[in-house]
Amino acid sequence: MMDILGNTAPAADLIKDVSEATFMQDVVDASMTTPVVVDFWAPWCGPCKTLGPMLEAAVTKANGAVTMAKINVDENQQLASMLAQQGLPLQSIPTVVGFYQGRPVDMFQGAVPQSELEAFVQRLAEAGGGTADGGLADALEAAEQMLEEGAAEDAAQTFAAIIGEDDKSAAAYAGLARSHIALEDLDQAEAVLNGAPAEISEASEIEAVRAQIELARQAENSGPLGELQAAVDADPTDHQARFDLAQAMHAAGDADAAVNELLELFRRDREWNDGAAKAQLFTIFEALKPNDPVVLNGRRKLSSLIFA
Numbered sequence: 375m376m377d378i379l380g381n382t383a384p385a386a387d388l389i390k391d392v393s394e395a396t397f398m399q400d401v402v403d404a405s406m407t408t409p410v411v412v413d414f415w416a417p418w419c420g421p422c423k424t425l426g427p428m429l430e431a432a433v434t435k436a437n438g439a440v441t442m443a444k445i446n447v448d449e450n451q452q453l454a455s456m457l458a459q460q461g462l463p464l465q466s467i468p469t470v471v472g473f474y475q476g477r478p479v480d481m482f483q484g485a486v487p488q489s490e491l492e493a494f495v496q497r498l499a500e501a502g503g504g505t506a507d508g509g510l511a512d513a514l515e516a517a518e519q520m521l522e523e524g525a526a527e528d529a530a531q532t533f534a535a536i537i538g539e540d541d542k543s544a545a546a547y548a549g550l551a552r553s554h555i556a557l558e559d560l561d562q563a564e565a566v567l568n569g570a571p572a573e574i575s576e577a578s579e580i581e582a583v584r585a586q587i588e589l590a591r592q593a594e595n596s597g598p599l600g601e602l603q604a605a606v607d608a609d610p611t612d613h614q615a616r617f618d619l620a621q622a623m624h625a626a627g628d629a630d631a632a633v634n635e636l637l638e639l640f641r642r643d644r645e646w647n648d649g650a651a652k653a654q655l656f657t658i659f660e661a662l663k664p665n666d667p668v669v670l671n672g673r674r675k676l677s678s679l680i681f682a
Contacts, residue, residue: 382514384386389430392443394453396579398670401443405473408663409440409502411495414469416448419486422468427487429470432495432501439499440472446635450506472498476664477578491511501577510536510543517549526556544570544577556589566579585660594624613646629658643681652676 385553392400401410413424426444433442443596447454447467456466462471462478472480472494478496482490531554536546539640547570552556554563564587567580605615616639624632628667636658641653655676659669 375439387441388438389442389444394450397443397445398455400594401473401588402476404443405477405504406475408438409474409498411440411442411498412422412471412473413442413444414447414454414464414467414471415444416467418448419467425468425470425485425491428491429495432488432492435492436495436499439502440495452681456680459677459680460673470494472501474498474501475578477581478641479578485502497661509538514545514549516545520613521549521553521556526553526558527561529553530557542571542574544574544579547574548577548579548583550587554587555583560587560590560594583659585657588657589624589661592621596622596625599626600625612643613643617647617650617654623660623682628661629668630671633658633668637672637675637679640676644679 390396390400399411404410412431413422413426415426428592430442433440434486445453447464454464458489463483466483469483470479470481478549479501480494482494485495513532513536517529517536519620520529530550533546533550533553536543537550540546547566550564551566554560554566563583567575567584567587570580583623587607597618599619602615602619602622605612606619609615615634620632620635622640623629623635633655636655637650639646640655644652655672665675
């Protein structure tokens with residue numbers, strides 16, 4: 375890893391053995407600034423013994439644009455099980471997952487040629503390096519500031535102009551869609567995402583906005599908060615009322631309370647309505663920033679319920 379003077383950091387800073395105890399720090403938190411390549415391996419896995427050194431070489435070659443976390447699934451079975459519960463396909467190894475800004479953004483399984491492996495690392499490095507050039511990075515920052523300050527129309531125009539210069543900018547498509555959400559035009563927000571190029575259609579920024587659109591549509595149809603709370607108080611076993619209450623709480627801007635109600639519903643009956651509570655929790659988590667306390671606390675509590 376190179377510092378501002380151009381000195382190369384030792385390999386130990388780039389490649390780490392990670393356990394369940396250090397996963398949040400060395401993968402989720404670390405990926406908020408620098409993408410992390412996570413290698414799920416096991417000592418008995420033949421292809422892992424070939425892939426691991428190749429992957430380490432590619433990460434070292436990237437000169438600090440990415441780091442690497444090695445997770446022995448035999449020694450971290452609970453962590454692997456939890457990640458599988460959250461959607462990562464870890465049934466076979468080696469599995470390599472790229473994390474950026476706390477989310478999985480790319481992955482592959484099995485042995486691959488060196489060229490494909492280096493292309494994977496390069497894609498991840500570019501995702502974390504701000505590929506926008508010619509002032510586009512500054513324009514993105516300015517548009518985000520406009521949106522945060524409530525100038526959604528100006529933000530939408532700026533995001534659209536960025537897309538005109540870089541039609542592969544997932545951040546710009548996501549920002550434009552969020553601008554339309556702020557303008558209460560959910561159909562247009564959805565149309566923006568549907569118009570994104572296929573190669574970025576599953577980018578973490580875009581997936582987050584899809585979740586925000588889903589929650590916003592739910593908010594349009596949410597019931598009266600007071601009546602739903604009274605219904606749950608009168609009959610705590612009324613799962614539909616509790617689910618509807620959680621939606622109404624989220625619509626009212628209280629994501630933390632909504633998560634707590636969904637966790638309680640999951641605790642009472644995790645299979646109710648085909649696992650609706652867990653699915654709704656993941657939608658809320660996806661819509662928020664990965665380091666949001668609501669996400670961090672909610673995921674922790676959900677994991678404790680799953681493995682109780």
